[in-house]
Amino acid sequence: MASAGSDNAPAQVPATAFDNALDTALELALGQLAANVRRFTECFPDDTTTGNHYTLRQFDGHPPGVNAGWTSGFWTGMLWTAYELTGATAFRQAAASQLPSFAWRLAKRVQIDHHDLGFLYTLSAIAAWRITGDPEARRIALQAADCLMQRYLPGAGIIQAWGDLDDPAQRGRIIIDCLMNLPLLHWASAQSGDNRYRDAALSHARQSRKYLVRPDHSSFHTYHFDPVSGEALGGSTAQGASDDSCWARGQAWGIYGFALNHRHAPDLGLLDIACAQADYFLARLPEHGIACWDLAYGDGSGEPWDSSASAIAACGLLEICGQLPDGEARARYQAAALHLLGSLARRCAARQPGSDALLLHGVYSKPHGQGIDEANLWGDFFYLEGLARVTRGWTSYW
Ligand code: GLY
Numbered sequence: 171m172a173s174a175g176s177d178n179a180p181a182q183v184p185a186t187a188f189d190n191a192l193d194t195a196l197e198l199a200l201g202q203l204a205a206n207v208r209r210f211t212e213c214f215p216d217d218t219t220t221g222n223h224y225t226l227r228q229f230d231g232h233p234p235g236v237n238a239g240w241t242s243g244f245w246t247g248m249l250w251t252a253y254e255l256t257g258a259t260a261f262r263q264a265a266a267s268q269l270p271s272f273a274w275r276l277a278k279r280v281q282i283d284h285h286d287l288g289f290l291y292t293l294s295a296i297a298a299w300r301i302t303g304d305p306e307a308r309r310i311a312l313q314a315a316d317c318l319m320q321r322y323l324p325g326a327g328i329i330q331a332w333g334d335l336d337d338p339a340q341r342g343r344i345i346i347d348c349l350m351n352l353p354l355l356h357w358a359s360a361q362s363g364d365n366r367y368r369d370a371a372l373s374h375a376r377q378s379r380k381y382l383v384r385p386d387h388s389s390f391h392t393y394h395f396d397p398v399s400g401e402a403l404g405g406s407t408a409q410g411a412s413d414d415s416c417w418a419r420g421q422a423w424g425i426y427g428f429a430l431n432h433r434h435a436p437d438l439g440l441l442d443i444a445c446a447q448a449d450y451f452l453a454r455l456p457e458h459g460i461a462c463w464d465l466a467y468g469d470g471s472g473e474p475w476d477s478s479a480s481a482i483a484a485c486g487l488l489e490i491c492g493q494l495p496d497g498e499a500r501a502r503y504q505a506a507a508l509h510l511l512g513s514l515a516r517r518c519a520a521r522q523p524g525s526d527a528l529l530l531h532g533v534y535s536k537p538h539g540q541g542i543d544e545a546n547l548w549g550d551f552f553y554l555e556g557l558a559r560v561t562r563g564w565t566s567y568w
Contacts, residue, residue, distance in 0.1 A: 191515055349430070356431075424444070
């Protein structure tokens with residue numbers, strides 16, 4: 171059995187010269203978190219801000235601040251990260267105090283009928299296990315991996331993204347975001363010695379590469395399969411501008427997700443796909459590097475930015491750099507990551523009293539009218555992760 175912190179050490183970002191502004195940005199972000207941890211402690215903020223301020227999460231008559239939805243792990247993950255960067259016990263205590271609520275969700279099946287168990291449990295239970303060695307955290311993470319495995323449809327070789335497994339509208343649908351959930355399965359295989367988790371992750375990654383990535387290396391947000399025969403039925407969007415457009419955050423999930431999966435399966439060519447998706451993303455960014463919510467739009471379109479897409483892409487670029495040999499391509503992606511982070515720090519960094527978030531100007535879902543030009547927990551998390559990786563050589567939990 172692998173011990174805490176020893177399995178599949180994440181790639182290190184190569185040492186680099188970075189602007190001191192990123193150090194200042196990290197200090198500002200940590201200051202925002204220090205204020206928030208006093209306010210929220212073991213409770214959970216909502217997915218996105220309202221008027222750039224977080225409110226307590228609400229769900230189904232539970233007390234405000236309940237652990238629900240797909241984004242609560244980003245809050246816990248930021249607290250673990252802040253603890254590792256500062257050594258401040260308030261962060262550690264708050265992060266550890268949230269662990270029982272993650273166990274409760276699995277036991278009571280509170281909003282776990284989706285594939286985002288990787289987002290939820292990598293940043294909470296696996297982070298706790300790596301940092302503290304708490305065996306309960308390891309048990310919870312393995313249970314989450316088992317739950318995710320229940321969504322694996324062997325006929326199609328995929329993990330169903332959303333909804334009940336019997337729901338005809340959702341059955342057999344994958345989404346590009348799921349690449350970020352697969353590291354939970356690789357971790358579970360390494361911990362348990364059971365290759366079923368890894369085999370499912372590899373199959374899903376192959377199907378994602380084959381069907382979610384278009385010939386020009388843009389991506390479909392979602393793709394549908396016949397769950398029994400595995401027949402490929404076609405792509406569609408839920409959060410992008412159209413089925414054929416390229417949702418900016420989806421492309422960013424692809425960049426980071428394929429790069430992360432390459433760590434576990436270096437023979438599948440996934441790093442090449444991550445690079446090609448990065449090239450597509452970078453070529454369609456405005457000069458300042460903050461993506462509009464769909465890559466069909468650029469500056470002058472009047473469409474809102476999704477800062478979280480650029481933050482995720484920056485982390486993906488850093489992950490690519492950690493796995494590429496020294497050379498022109500690595501230098502190029504590293505420069506791009508620094509450009510994105512620098513621009514996010516200059517244009518989107520939040521500060522009290524205007525906002526209690528870390529990163530302004532995100533979009534949750536434009537077609538659904540959700541969280542438009544607001545901060546969100548995942549944007550905050552990946553901005554913090556990017557800054558920590560670049561300025562402190564910090565290694566991520568994925
Ligand atoms: N994973 C869901 C989203 O990016 O909105």
